Amino acid sequence: MSNSAETVNLAVIAGDGIGPEVVAEGLKVLDAVTTAKVARTEYDLGARRWHATGETLPDSVLQELRDHDAILLGAIGDPTVPSGVLERQLLLRIRFELDHYINLRPAKLFPGVSSPLDVARVAPDGIDFVVVREGTEGPYTGNGGALRVGTAQELATEVSVNTRFGVERTVRDAFARAQTRERKQLTLLHKHNVLSYAGHLWRRTVEEVGQEFPDVSTAYAHVDAATIYLATDPGRFDVIVTDNLFGDIVTDLAAAVTGGIGLAASGNINPDRTTPSMFEPVHGSAPDIAGQGKADPTATILSVAMLLEHLGRADEAQRIEQAVAADLAGRGDAVRSTSQVGDAIAAAAAQG
Ligand SMILES: NC(=O)c1ccc[n+]([C@@H]2O[C@H](COP(=O)([O-])OP(=O)(O)OC[C@H]3O[C@@H](n4cnc5c(N)ncnc54)[C@H](O)[C@@H]3O)[C@@H](O)[C@H]2O)c1
Numbered sequence: 058m059s060n061s062a063e064t065v066n067l068a069v070i071a072g073d074g075i076g077p078e079v080v081a082e083g084l085k086v087l088d089a090v091t092t093a094k095v096a097r098t099e100y101d102l103g104a105r106r107w108h109a110t111g112e113t114l115p116d117s118v119l120q121e122l123r124d125h126d127a128i129l130l131g132a133i134g135d136p137t138v139p140s141g142v143l144e145r146q147l148l149l150r151i152r153f154e155l156d157h158y159i160n161l162r163p164a165k166l167f168p169g170v171s172s173p174l175d176v177a178r179v180a181p182d183g184i185d186f187v188v189v190r191e192g193t194e195g196p197y198t199g200n201g202g203a204l205r206v207g208t209a210q211e212l213a214t215e216v217s218v219n220t221r222f223g224v225e226r227t228v229r230d231a232f233a234r235a236q237t238r239e240r241k242q243l244t245l246l247h248k249h250n251v252l253s254y255a256g257h258l259w260r261r262t263v264e265e266v267g268q269e270f271p272d273v274s275t276a277y278a279h280v281d282a283a284t285i286y287l288a289t290d291p292g293r294f295d296v297i298v299t300d301n302l303f304g305d306i307v308t309d310l311a312a313a314v315t316g317g318i319g320l321a322a323s324g325n326i327n328p329d330r331t332t333p334s335m336f337e338p339v340h341g342s343a344p345d346i347a348g349q350g351k352a353d354p355t356a357t358i359l360s361v362a363m364l365l366e367h368l369g370r371a372d373e374a375q376r377i378e379q380a381v382a383a384d385l386a387g388r389g390d391a392v393r394s395t396s397q398v399g400d401a402i403a404a405a406a407a408q409g
Pocket residue numbers: 075079131132133134135136144148318319337338339340341342343344345346351352353354356
């Protein structure tokens with residue numbers, strides 16, 4: 058339980074595309090539910106700033122971010138900026154510099170939410186799992202290069218970096234999460250039939266760390282087969298642990314089968330709490346619907362719940378989850394704007 062008088066120093070990066078639209082609703086719900094004094098600092102980062110100044114993430118801003126209790130991010134990325142510039146130099150830089158080694162992505166099918174799957178047939182007991190995605194290694198480290206660019210002899214490499222240290226801390230975190238859940242089951246997703254060096258490190262680490270968690274059962278699936286199971290038998294998963302890239306891909310699929318990307322929340326977490334963790338929807342800036350009030354803010358609102366939970370305000374997080382669950386149960390086919398969804402959830406959360 059939290060001290061209701063506490064101040065939460067929150068850094069807000071609304072970002073690009075639908076980012077500002079969904080963040081506004083996330084903050085609306087936060088204000089409706091929390092008794093903490095929220096001191097917000099808004100950071101103008103993303104495409105607008107890059108065009109205006111050429112800056113992505115100045116060192117001084119990164120330093121300021123460190124002084125907050127948590128960060129709320131909307132989305133980064135814009136078609137007018139070369140692909141990868143904002144993603145790498147802004148978003149990934151924050152995740153790496155703040156050592157967000159756990160990218161936590163719950164996938165839960167809420168009652169009343171329609172899935173493209175025939176859930177009654179393929180997941181009669183429901184879908185409720187969490188992906189523990191490694192957040193600071195894998196092919197995301199920028200370890201690679203290109204030679205003879207633009208020629209017929211062009212060569213490009215993108216090396217996946219996996220350290221025992223990085224894999225072990227992720228796997229241990231995933232086991233610990235599995236231990237708190239009813240089914241206590243951990244599945245490693247990898248591709249050790251082909252990616253032998255990294256795959257065997259992950260497999261051995263799961264075997265070894267698993268000795269510390271005898272009550273957690275373990276399973277393994279090659280990531281390609283896992284996409285089959287996510288579509289045909291998603292109820293089999295409880296906690297998934299996987300590397301950075303596989304985790305990115307399977308969490309978009311996980312979102313799709315649990316009602317859509319507009320509902321999928323995430324946390325970039327530093328479990329050691331040496332830096333502020335950052336919470337954001339799994340989705341991107343959705344340039345195709347930006348500025349139209351069509352974006353579903355639910356993923357951001359659920360990310361705010363994860364943020365509150367992380368800050369020890371579990372009761373407030375639960376109130377948001379309950380308000381979202383009630384809203385989802387009653388949604389039907391009605392088309393509502395981004396702010397109408399936010400208003401409804403904020404009102405329910407305030408009462409809860
Ligand atoms: N964490 C992030 O900031 C993040 C995550 C993913 C992608 N991106 C970036 O976003 C940009 C667009 O990427 P993309 O198109 O591949 O992925 P995207 O997630 O932005 O969009 C994929 C599809 O989902 C829809 N969608 C996304 N969020 C929605 C919401 N809240 N409500 C309703 N529909 C929603 C979009 O309209 C689109 O059809 C790229 O620059 C990409 O690099 C950023």
